[in-house]
Amino acid sequence: MKNYILILVALLGITQITQAQEDNYLWLEEVDGEKALEFVKNQNKATVEKLSAEKDYQDIYDRSLAIYNSKEKIAYPNVYGNYVFNFWKDKNHVRGIWRRCLLESYTSGNPVWETLLDIDALSKKDDIKWVYKGARGLYPDFNRFMVELSKGGGDAVVIKEFDINKKEFIENGFSMDESKGGASYIDKNTLIVTSDFGEGTMTTSGYPRQVKIWKRGTLLKDAQLIFEGNSTDVGAGGSVFRDGDKAFNVIYRGLTTFSTQLLVWNNNKLIQLDIPDDAETRGIINNQLLVQLKSDWTVNAKTYKIGTLLSLNFTELLKGNKEIEVVLVPNEFSSISGVRKTKNKLLVNLLTNVTSNLFIYSFNNGKWSDQKMNTPDLGAIYIADTNDFTDQFFFGFENLITPSTLYTADASKNTFKVYKSLPEYFDASKYEINQYKATSKDGTMIPYFMVSAKGVKKDSSNPTLVYAYGGFEISLLPYYLSTDGIAWLDKGGVYVLANLRGGGEFGPKWHQDGIKEKRQNVYDDLFAVSEGLIAKKITSPKHLGVMGGSNGGLLVGVAFTQRPDLYNAIVCEVPLLDMKRYNKLLAGASWMGEFGNPDIAEEWEYIKKYSPYHNLKEGVDYPEVFFGSSTRDDRVHPGHARKMVAKMNAMGYKTYYYENTEGGHAGSSTNEQSAKSNALIFSYLLMKLK
Helix, strand or coil, X not given: CHHHHHHHHHHHHHHHHHXXXXXXXXXXXXXXXXXXXXXXXXXXXXXXXXXXXXXXXXXXXXXXXXXXXXXXCCCCCEXXXXXXXXXXXXXXXXXXXXXXXXXXXXXXXXCCCEEEXXXXXXXXXXXXXXXXXXXXXXXXXCCEEEEEEEECCCCCXXXXXXXXXXXXXXXXXXXXXXXXXXXXXXXXXXXXXXXXXXXXXXXXXXXXXXXXXXXXXXXXXXXXXXXXXXXCXXXXXXXXXXXXXXEEEEXXXXXXXXXXXXXXXXXXXXXXXXXXXXXXXXEEECCEEEEECCCCEEECCEEECCCCEEEEEHHHHHCCCCCEEEEECCCXXXXXXXXXXXXXXXXXXXXXXXXXXXXXXXXXXXXEEEEECCCCCCCEEEEEEEXXXXXXXXXXXXXXXXXXXXXXXXXXXXXXXXXXXXXXXXXXXXXXXXXXXXXXCCCCEEEEEEEEECCCCCCCCCCEEEECCCCCCCXXXXXXCHHHHHHCHHHCCEEEEECCCCCCCCCHHHHHCCCHHHCHHHHHHHHHHHHHHHHCCCCCHHHEEEXXXXXXXXXXXXXXXXXXXXXXXXXXXXXXXXXXXHHHCHHHHHHHHXXXXXXXXXXXXXXXXXXXXXXXXXXXXXXXXXXXXXXXXXXXXXXXXXXXXXXXXXXXXXXXXXXXXXXXXXXXXXXXXXXXXXXXXXXXXXXXXX
16 A cells, blocks of 8 residues: 555656646746736736726726725624624725624614724734734633734634733733634633644645644643644634533534534544534534535435435434434425524525525424514525524625615514615616526526616627626525626626526535536536527627636636637636646645546546636637736635736737735725726726627
């Protein structure tokens, strides 16, 4: 076995050397390389000069920025005990403020906020472009938090302990250097932590593989190691599950993209829970561990179907026994898109034909029962926040032309009322939403939403933008277009939201039909939607564009390399494009469960057929593509977009490229950066498609 591994390593080394010899643009993978940054600077300059001169640019920028900075935005709640915490950005707080108010003050509709941490002031003091990434509080008083701050917006964070009452970081408190990882309180003097603990403690995906218990007053390097995964795992994490006054220290071992072992640190020993590795755990309530199945599971000769939400008696499970109750079995047209708990109730957000319904579940006498909430129809519901101390919670509703509305609700009474709605940023009365289905290559029906002017002319001339994602079991739900509305709909555009396979709209199988060797299904789904719009005479290839980011960036990269005849504009943001090297760049190895392993010949055989970087050809009439990226993206390497642009330019193709120097995978750190990105993208789309 050892000799076999050595031979395999040697062969992989040869593969990498051969590829390096073939790839003329590897130097663009040097994120902060002098030559690479000069390339970025020149590309940015040309793109901004051209697109900022377009007639709609300034109007889109100004109106977008006004929306991002609006005081009428909803201050979404994070409830901890008696307080609501919120992170807020506006024109006076460019990098934002972390603040809180009493829960009673918030629910009154006139919250009185106190600022806890000013990120602009901290950035100025430290001379670092800090980006707030979240905070985890000390239960049950929440007077201390472990605050996560990123340098420029990447996923790696510095974690420091913060005193809420003093509104300052605690001198000699818990503090962790920059790394991907996290920290959660077990009690006031104990954390469960993951981090880069030194050589050999990170996975090949770039995530921690060790979980430790860290006591106050000791050095991080001396923290107690309670779990260590393999270097080839995706990563490991630690957290605390709470069920009333009980707490359980939980370790996640990410084996692959979609398989995770769940372990419990109990009485100084690890217990691995005997549940499927590909199942998703959803917390504990009333001693019931909630588990959502991603494949059929047979226990004691009874088979529980894929997609089912189950609960297991947790104390019995720790002993190795399985006492299972069924919470919900979705049908072929539905999937579970959210599960949260209040003090006594379970909330389940059920997606049916890509629209949301909210159910309240109760556990009495060993059985689950449900009540449907009479929530708004034909849109997306999201559970904004819950509180372990009460059955009160918050949820939101929106669709493509209906402004986001936040509701306060009581799960024990099955009641809710409007808390606050966004203003109408564009006149929705001029537009209508229709849901259609397109027939994909293999006969599968692919749903999509279309927003257009009422009575839209079917003369094949409407500028039309398709937005899609199609991956990682992420459901693409209708969302209020706000800035897209003023930048696209009000400029005469038609907007389409496509629900491709690879997503989670119809449950785990919908996702599984679009991964690895079945990946081409996702791209065929997009082409089917595009051809459907053309067949309806809504648009034509001259007026049709497509936009996607991250995995969606790969999607649109495939779209223009496989079907350049279908599109005249492509917006490709923070994309994966070099699918031969994606697993060697930043977090790429963690996605091999989705795409496959390009270092395995059989898997590269299907990956290479769609890898955009490898399918570029000379002499093809490609559309002029807009690529967007971020220097500080430490999830999807900016080298993907950089190399694609360089290769296309060398072949004589015109491209547009804009790389924000901060922002991480989100692309922007400030409202001004977001407004600029929006103005560049929609100026490009209007230039190409009108």
